[in-house]
Amino acid sequence: MKALCIYAGPQAKQHLARQGLSASDVGVIPAAAGGPKGLILGPIDRFLFHEWLPNSQQTIDLVGASIGAWRMATACMPNSLAGLLRLEHDYIHQHYELKPGQKFPSAQQVSDAFRDNLDLFYGGSIESLLTHPRYRLHVLTSRGKGLLKREHPLWSPLGYGVAFLSNVIHRKAMGASLERVVFSSAGHLPFGTQDYASRHLTLTPNNFMDALQASCAIPFVLKAVHNIEGAPSGAYWDGGITDYHLHLDWQNSAHPEQHRGLVLYPHFQKSVVPGWLDKTLKWRHKATPFLSNTVVLAPNPEWIKTLPNGKLPDRNDFSTYGQDLQARVKVWKAATSASEQLADELAQWLNQPHMSVVQDL
Numbered sequence: 451m452k453a454l455c456i457y458a459g460p461q462a463k464q465h466l467a468r469q470g471l472s473a474s475d476v477g478v479i480p481a482a483a484g485g486p487k488g489l490i491l492g493p494i495d496r497f498l499f500h501e502w503l504p505n506s507q508q509t510i511d512l513v514g515a516s517i518g519a520w521r522m523a524t525a526c527m528p529n530s531l532a533g534l535l536r537l538e539h540d541y542i543h544q545h546y547e548l549k550p551g552q553k554f555p556s557a558q559q560v561s562d563a564f565r566d567n568l569d570l571f572y573g574g575s576i577e578s579l580l581t582h583p584r585y586r587l588h589v590l591t592s593r594g595k596g597l598l599k600r601e602h603p604l605w606s607p608l609g610y611g612v613a614f615l616s617n618v619i620h621r622k623a624m625g626a627s628l629e630r631v632v633f634s635s636a637g638h639l640p641f642g643t644q645d646y647a648s649r650h651l652t653l654t655p656n657n658f659m660d661a662l663q664a665s666c667a668i669p670f671v672l673k674a675v676h677n678i679e680g681a682p683s684g685a686y687w688d689g690g691i692t693d694y695h696l697h698l699d700w701q702n703s704a705h706p707e708q709h710r711g712l713v714l715y716p717h718f719q720k721s722v723v724p725g726w727l728d729k730t731l732k733w734r735h736k737a738t739p740f741l742s743n744t745v746v747l748a749p750n751p752e753w754i755k756t757l758p759n760g761k762l763p764d765r766n767d768f769s770t771y772g773q774d775l776q777a778r779v780k781v782w783k784a785a786t787s788a789s790e791q792l793a794d795e796l797a798q799w800l801n802q803p804h805m806s807v808v809q810d811l
Contacts (some may be wrong), residue, residue: 451748451750451798451799451808452551452753452791452794452795453749453750453753453788453789453791453792453795454749454750454791454792454795454799455503455696455720455746455747455748455749455750455805455807455809456541456746456747456809457720457741457745457746457748457808457809457810457811458584458608458703458744458745458746458808458809458810459737459741459742459744459745459811460742460809461549461742461743461809462713462742462745463488463808463811465712465731466745466805466808469535470508470738470800470803471712471745471762471800471803472505473504473505473506473603473715474501474505474506474507474508474727475501475512475709475711475712476503476508476711476712476714477509477596477640477710477712477713477718478499478507478510478512478513478640478641478710478711478712478713478714479491479508479510479511479512479513479516479522479713479714479715480513480514480518480596480696480698480713480715481512481513481514481517481518481519481521481522481695481696481716482514482515482516482518482598482690482694482695482696482718482722483516483517483518483689483690483694483695484516484517484518484690484694484695484716484718485516485517485668485761485765486517486541486762486764486767486782487492487718487762487763487764487766487781488517488518488521488718489515489538489541489542489763489785489786489789490536490718490749490762490785490786490789491521491718491792492538492761492786492789493786493789493790493792493793494533494716494758494789494792494793494796495521495525495534495716496531496534496535496696496793497793497796497797498714499525499530499531499534500530500531501797502797503678504521506790507584507665508711509584509585509586510584510586510711511585511586511588511640512525512526512587512588512589513588513590513640513641513691513696513697513698514588514589514590514665514679514689514692515589515591515665515688515689515694516570516665516666516668516688516689516690517666517762518696519589519590519594519662519665519666519689519764520537520662520665520666521537522585522587522588522589523536523579523587523589523662524536524537524571524583524665524717525581525583526579526582526587526635527572527575527579528575528578528579529618530752532667533575534590536571537571537574538786540567540571542779542782542783542786543775543779544563546559546560546563547775548795554769557603557671557672557673558673558687560671561663561667561670561673563661564663564666564672565659568662570601570661572658572659576655576659577655577657578651579635580635580636580655580658581635581636582635583700585636586634586636586637587635587642587653588633588634588635588636588639588653588794589632589634589653589661589662589665589689589691589695590630590631590632590634590665590689590690590692590696591627591630591632591633591661591685591686591688591689591690592629592630592631592687592688592689592690592692592693593629593630593684593685593686593687594606594609594627594628594683594684594685594686594802595626595627595629595647595680595684596609596612596626596627596630596686597609597612597627598610598613598627598628598684598685599683599684599685600676600684600685601673601674602631602675602687606669606670606685606712607670607678608676608734609611609627609762610626610627610669613627613628613727614727617673617725617727617731618727618731618793621646621724621728621734622645622646622647622787623644624646624692624725624727625646626646626647627783628687628691628692629646629648629649629692630646630648630649630692630693631648631649631650631651631681631682631686631761632648632649632650632651633651633652633653633661633681633709634650634651634652635653637749638652638703640703640710641698641699641700641702641703642656642697642699642701642702642703643696643699644702645698645699645740646692649682651680651681652680654679654680655756656679656680657680657681660675660679660686661686662679662757663675664678664686664687664688664689665688665689666688666779667670667686667687667688668687668688668690669687669688669691669803671686671808672689673686673727674686675687676694688726690725690726690795691725691726691727692725692726692756693724693725694724694725694728694729694737695717695721695722695724695743696715696722696724697721697722697723697738697740698740699738699740700741700744701743701772703742710743712743712744712745713741713743713744713745714744714745714747715745715746715747716747716748717746717747717748718748718749718762719748719749719751720746720748720811721735721736722735722737722744722811723735726777730744737811740745740810741768744811746811747792747796749762749789753791755786755787756788757764758781758784758785759781762785763781763782763785764787767781767782
C-alpha cells in the first residue's frame, strides 16, 4: 500500500492476526477535530458507511469533535452517502465575503453563516439521525468554567492562557477551566471518563443544532454557544480543545456490560493527540494503553507529500488563498480526489488482510 497506513494497538493487533478485520468487529468509530484535514477522510467515510458496515448488524458508537462531529452526524442521516458528499462539497466551498477594512471575517460573521449552513444541511433530518437503528451519536464539546464561563473580549483570552499553563503542568488540571461535555443520542459513553473532568448529557432535537455548532466553535474564530437546552449554563466551545484527537479511555466503557468491539479510527495522522493545547507537547503524542484495542487508518506521510503544496488541507489555507476562492477550491478538490486512493487500498486490504502492513500504534 502506497497511500494508506494501518496502525494497531497491542490487543487490536492480536485480533487482526487471529481473524483479520470484519465489519461485525467494529464497536466504535471516533472522528477527530482538525478542520480541513478531515476532508482527506471523506472517501474512507463513504466506503465504510455506504459499502462495508452495512454487511454487519451490531450497534456502533460514533464519537466526534468539531469536523469529526459533523462527519459522524452526517453518517447517521437516512442517506449518508449523499450527506457525506454534500459535506465535502459544502466544506470545500465555504467562503466569507470581507467587509471594507476587514482582513478576516469576524467570529460573529462566521458563526452566523455556519448556523445557516447547519440549518440547511440537517433541516428535516434531525429526528431520524438521532434515532438511527444502529448508530449512537456522541458529540463532544468543551464547556468553559471560571474565567471561561462566559465569552468575554478580555476574560476569554486570559482564561485560555490560564488553561494553557494548567495543561502544561497536568492535563487534568485544565479541568478547572474547561470541562468535557458529551451530548449523546442514546446509550452509555463508550469510553471511561476518569482521565478528565466530564459530563454526559442527552442529545435531543431541541439541542442538536446548538451542540453541533458548539462542537465546531473554534475559540476566537467562531462565537461560543451559550444556554444549550438541557445543559448547564456556560460558554460551549470546540470539542477539540479538550479532546483534539479523541485519545480517550476506550478500554473502560462507562457501562462494562456493553459490547465494545474494536475501535476503528480513520485519522489523518498516526499520533492521537489528547487535547488541542497538547499540539506542541510532543511527549503527549505517544500511544497509551487507552488505544490498545484501536486500529488507526491514516495517510502515509510520504503520500501526503504528493498532495498539492505537499501537505493536507488545513486552516492556514484560508489565509494563504484569502479571497481567491477558486484557487483554494482547486487545491482542496485535488487533495480529496487523490484521497480516493486511501479508500481503494483499504478495501483491497480488507479483502486480503496481510499482517505485514500493520504497524504498531
